[in-house]
Amino acid sequence: MREVLEKKVLSENDRLAAELRQRFHEENILCVNLISSPGSGKTLLLEKTLAAFPQGTPVAVLTGDIQTDNDAQRLARYGFPVRQIVTGGTCHLDARMIDRHLNQIGFRGPGILFIENVGNLVCPSSYDLGEAAKIVLLSVTEGEDKPLKYPGIFHRASLMILTKTDLLPHVDFDPDLAHENARKVHPEIEYLALSARTGEGFPKWLDWLTALREKSSQQVTTL
């Protein structure tokens, strides 16, 4: 019975996510959904990303947490619309939360919407938020085996970002092995390695975003 209800919840979420995807498409909003363990560096990556955009760039962030608005406070300093979604115990964001909070901030495309999910490598992977891409972050302190142990999110993510590469000299971690493990689960997964702290590899992330943005816009204009 629990499985039946789970399916019903997910199917209702999928319906709402399809509406969001349609809306993102019509308004030419590129939406990306960042997922990782707690503390893998989602917020810092977003801070550096916002800092790299000129003021007035049409960008917004919805950031999810069980409790606190710490992340929204960190992200709001960059002058773009940011909204904290406090789930109050729920271990993931769902499409309904995105719809509600997006309406409340009144963000309109064209532009980029970043969603920072609740820190959890398991549950968020099952919830479609209408995003163009799920992005999974893995930090070099977490071990190379994580793609094999948490295959769901690595299977669904378009891009894997290896974070905190500045710590590589101080940990036993083989980036190639982590990448290889991710490819075992998802052969087509794209891969970037960076340190948001030192900036190493960071430009490639902006390039990746730009390329996805252009691809997404072309899809709109060719319709």
Next chain:
Amino acid sequence: MREVLEKKVLSENDRLAAELRQRFHEENILCVNLISSPGSGKTLLLEKTLAAFPQGTPVAVLTGDIQTDNDAQRLARYGFPVRQIVTGGTCHLDARMIDRHLNQIGFRGPGILFIENVGNLVCPSSYDLGEAAKIVLLSVTEGEDKPLKYPGIFHRASLMILTKTDLLPHVDFDPDLAHENARKVHPEIEYLALSARTGEGFPKWLDWLTALREKSSQQVTTL
């Protein structure tokens, strides 16, 4: 309706957990339940802990993961009974899994049973496994704010272990602030800081376990 079903699932779990707790009590088994984000160092801490026990010490491990038996393979090298629980997508261990796998390995007290939960700072905190203590691990790479962002597990844990202290010189992390944040959520939480890699602080963990074991045994003998 979802909330009602969740309550029913948790209440059924509580019933089974109470039976497990009674069994642990009768057999003089100290059961501890290790919970953390993926990659915070649960398995390495357990490896070092098993390595510190003389052969023949009555100790067993049940280790949970979504997929793979990597952790059981790592832990089995130390000569103690170890069993992998592959949840196949479920984001936490529950009392029924513990009961079934405990029966299958045939572990009898007196002794110590370590449970390594699925790497997830959210969902495992709601599931009582009959343990004498929940232990939450937080690594120094994850940020000091995690107790405030994931208050459920820090509220329920008896002990917080700060792990990977060997990385402190390389990260911006204030252990006192992390401890203070945990105490905001749970003023009585106990606290240890260690590096399983270098061994720094490790003896205090063994002392903590020994003290809990003695306290737990006394409760049995005084009945």
